[in-house]
Amino acid sequence: MxxxxxxxxxxxxxxxxxxxxxxxxxxxxxxxxxxxxxxxxxxxxxxxxxxxxxxxNRIAGTLASAGSRLVAFVIPSLSNIVFPDVLRGASGVLEKNKHQAVFSVTDYDPQREEALVAAMLAWRPTAVMLAGFEHTEGTLKMLRASGCRVVEVLDVDGAAVDLAVGFSNRAAGRASAEFLLKRGYRRIGYVGHDLDRDTRAGKRFAGFRETLAASGYPLLDREICSGASSVESGRLGLERLLARYADLDAVYFSNDDMALGGYFHCLSRGISITAQLAIFGYNGLDIGRVTPQPLSTIRTPRVATGQLAAELVVTNAPPQVVDLGFELVEGATA
Amino acid sequence: MxxxxxxxxxxxxxxxxxxxxxxxxxxxxxxxxxxxxxxxxxxxxxxxxxxxxxxxNRIAGTLASAGSRLVAFVIPSLSNIVFPDVLRGASGVLEKNKHQAVFSVTDYDPQREEALVAAMLAWRPTAVMLAGFEHTEGTLKMLRASGCRVVEVLDVDGAAVDLAVGFSNRAAGRASAEFLLKRGYRRIGYVGHDLDRDTRAGKRFAGFRETLAASGYPLLDREICSGASSVESGRLGLERLLARYADLDAVYFSNDDMALGGYFHCLSRGISITAQLAIFGYNGLDIGRVTPQPLSTIRTPRVATGQLAAELVVTNAPPQVVDLGFELVEGATA
DNA sequence: GTCGAAATTGGTAGCGCTGCCAAAAAAAAT
DNA sequence: ATTTTTTTTGGCAGCGCTACCAATTTCGAC
CATH class of the missing domain: 1.10.260.40 (lambda repressor-like DNA-binding domains)
Incomplete structure (x- = not known):
């Protein structure tokens, strides 16, 4: 060989x-x-x-001088479109500023994240970008000791090490619940993917339940699909949930992939959307805007998150947490 | 600041x-x-x-010893799911073998590609991965002079610099045409995105037309949407095409994103799929399997391409071109 | 033409690590 | 106990570049 x-x-x-x-x-x-x-x-x-x-030879150049102009991304996944979107936003800004992106994929595993952060730090990056605030003690310790900039993206509900750019997942969950309640839905269920791993999805769900509970119409049931989010598991999850609670009037999905699965399930089974069942997602994927009935969802500024994160790094901005907010898209499925 | x-x-x-x-x-x-x-x-x-x-400090380590164990990806886009998929496949294998992925995005621009390859080579990567065979003279010259391994992915129709892993886009186009003809479709159109930039889509289209022309039922019309492929432009493209040729019986799309747009257009307008109009895509996205009528398409081994590309690099395999083939998914839309 | 200031230039000491080699220590053989 | 073999060890010269500094050249002003 x-x-x-x-x-x-x-x-x-x-x-x-x-x-x-x-x-x-x-x-x-x-x-x-x-x-x-x-x-x-x-x-x-x-x-x-x-x-x-x-x-x-930038290897030699970096060793002799100061900055590597390398920005390390340690992301949970490349299947979840969220992360390519952030990379895309960041990569544009970085290239314009003569920085280089390096990345590794943790597969939502904090232990792997720790190992990968260590491997990344060996390249003496200018900055490290991570998803969210939930990291192992070891990861945090290394990051703090490294002296390089740290950007935690896609969340603002937590304690940042240095910089953070994102939006509130908890608030997104609450806003989704409020919207469904306002529309008059009362018998509400949830279909999601593995929450322990994807802590941001977990925070949305927490915010969602909290608001429902406070309203007096608590969540009726939930279906958690193991593994990553996907259209197929969204479809399957809804099918299972409906088998248990046929009279649900709305379902909140952990994201748009899952929600589209639910949407297609309804189309296939002739379940009338909104009349019989409302569907609500999260992310604001493009595809959800083109379905016959546009998906009701929350649009998140993923590319902008990457861009701003990169800008803060290249301008060496002081530590701060930036909440980019989100936008509720009424759509036609809820 | x-x-x-x-x-x-x-x-x-x-x-x-x-x-x-x-x-x-x-x-x-x-x-x-x-x-x-x-x-x-x-x-x-x-x-x-x-x-x-x-x-x-791997910067110092690399300078002192030999390999950087860095693998550079110079990819056209992160919006087109194809590339994150390849990255995903490769990144798993690379991490297992203690290599690091670095990437830049060319936005389908050969000039940018050349500049980015130069920037990448400054890191003395073990290998450089590029999409396809169409590169500027300057890019080719640099790559050959660099002495690092070069992997051209996602195509096999062309002359490789060193390693190549992919499948034949031309053959995929031909197979799609054959399938539609075999099913009895005769009035066939095409909806695609910018072909000059995405040369692999161009090759599929060329193969497709070629087969149609040879069969005596040449392509009736085509609608090229400027810009990147998207669900929305697929929908719009089909709408435009049908405005000109209302009696088409099948439409070939440059990929599944576009095809889904077409699919949704039919759903919205009450156009009966297959009875009135057949739809055929390319890529085999997961979402196409869950729509009420699974999308007829060609499934490509994108993740496997990334994996094999990475394996050839880490095992330092001799120059070769590997055709991973593709699979025609009959689906229910054609 | 002379002089000081400004612009331009080259030498060289590292940056932090690995590869090589010879020296030292430990183990095995006599 | 001595020699031979094997294992373990540390010193040091780079890897290719940049930072710093001192030397040289150029320029304008007097």
């Missing part, structure tokens, strides 16, 4: 200096466009760089 | 060595679990590491 591959290109800054007939420092200054150098020196350096096909 | 933040943790290997009362080399060997050292030395080192909260 093994195979001998040629070594890395060996053109170094010293060779460029030699070829250009200038000193190493001059090459370094020209390439970083920093400090002073003559027009002539610049031309000779650039010519040599071009001719030799020199590619600077 | 600026803010003074404490410097990086300054614990170095030398300090650990000092604290443990051993030489630097011994610390290095213990931490990498390589070479020989006594049980006692190991204990003292680990104790000191723990006590000082030492985090190895």
């Amino acid at each position: 093994d195979f001998d591959f040629k070594q890395q290109s060996a053109v170094t800054l010293a060779e460029v200096a030699e070829a250009a007939g200038v000193g190493e420092s001059t090459v370094s200054r020209v390439l970083r466009n920093e400090g002073s150098f003559s027009r002539k020196a610049r031309e000779r350096v650039l010519e040599a760089v071009e001719r030799l096909g020199y590619v600077p | 600026d803010f003074d933040f404490k410097q990086q943790s300054a614990v170095t290997l030398a300090e650990v060595a000092e604290a443990a009362g051993v030489g630097e080399s011994t610390v290095s060997r213990v931490l990498r679990n390589e070479g020989s050292f006594s049980r006692k030395a190991r204990e003292r080192v680990l104790e000191a590491v723990e006590r000082l909260g030492y985090v190895p």
Whole structure:
């Protein structure tokens, strides 16, 4: 299976200096466009760089100077569109500011998160971005000791290490409940995915139940599907829930994927949406806007979260928690 | 806006060595679990590491030794689920093999791709992964000169620089056309997104048209939506196409996102699917399996592509092109 | 033309780690 | 107890770059 591959290109800054007939420092200054150098020196350096096909070595550069301009993302998942969205927002800003994104996936496991944070810190990133506030003691300790910026995204209900950008999941849950109650729904159920792992979904659910309980129309039943959220498990979850409580009049789903599953279940079974059963989701996915009846949901600023998180990092902003809020989309399913 | 933040943790290997009362080399060997050292030395080192909260510096390590164990992904987009899927597959394998993923997003722009590849190579990655075979001359030149492994994913129709893992988009287009023809559809249209940028979608379309033309039932019309693929533009595209050709009996979409938009359009307008109009997609998204009528589409091994690509890299396999194939999902919409 | 200020330049000491090598210690063989 | 073999150990030279500083050149003003 093994195979001998040629070594890395060996053109170094010293060779460029030699070829250009200038000193190493001059090459370094020209390439970083920093400090002073003559027009002539610049031309000779650039010519040599071009001719030799020199590619600077940022490993060496970082070691010699200060910042790595590396931003480490330690995210729970890539299947849940939320995280690619945050990455997308952040990556645009980072690229514009000559930073690099590195990432690892924890699969919602705090122990893995700890290991991955350690691995990331070995690259001496400028900042580490994590989802939410729930981390192991070890993770927190490492982050605090690392001296690099820490951004906890997609939540604001908790104690931030340094920076935090997101919105209140608990408030989103409450707003969803209030909306359903206002619309007159009373026999309400919940279909969700694994809450222990996805603590933000857990917070939404907590806020939701709390509001229902306070209103005098407590949650009737819930169906928790093990594993990650998916359209299929949303469908299945609703089917199971309805088997137990056929007379539910509204169901809150842990997110839009699950809700779409529920929506399709209703379509398939001829369950009239809103007349017989209301459906409410979370996230505000694009697809939910194009279904024959637009999905009632809460739209979250995921891309903006990534963007702002990245901006705070590149501008070296002071520690703060930014609540970007969310928007309730009335839609037509509740 | 600026803010003074404490410097990086300054614990170095030398300090650990000092604290443990051993030489630097011994610390290095213990931490990498390589070479020989006594049980006692190991204990003292680990104790000191723990006590000082030492985090190895891979920047320095990489500079001193050989591989960075960094794998660079230069992908067109994070909105198109295809790429997060590939990343997901690869990231699992890479983490298992102590490699790190770095990425940048080109937004389907070859010029940006070139700039980003240059930026990536500055990190001296073990491998660079790109989408498809269409790159600028400059990109190819740099990649070849870099000496690092190159993996071109999600396509096999073209000349690979080194490794390639994917499937034939052209063949997928042909298979889709054959399927529709076999089902008896004759008045066929196409709704797609920007083909110049997404060359793989372009290849599918080319294969599709080719087969139709050869069959004597050439493509009747097409609607190209500018911008990225989305459910909304699929819906809109179909609406426009039907305004011109009301009597189409089947529509091929550039992917499942677009196709779902078309599907929803039919649902909304009461267009009977298959009886009046057939819909065919591409990708095999999960959501297409749960709609009341499962989407007819081609399922592609995206996660497996990422996995295999990563495996070939970590095992340093010889240059090769691996065609992972695809699966036609009959579904119920065509 | 001379002089001081400003612009430009190159040498060199690290950055923190690993690889190499020779020295020291421990174990095995005599 | 001595020699040989094996295991363990530490010193130190880089890896390729940037930061710092001192040296040199250029420039404008007098």
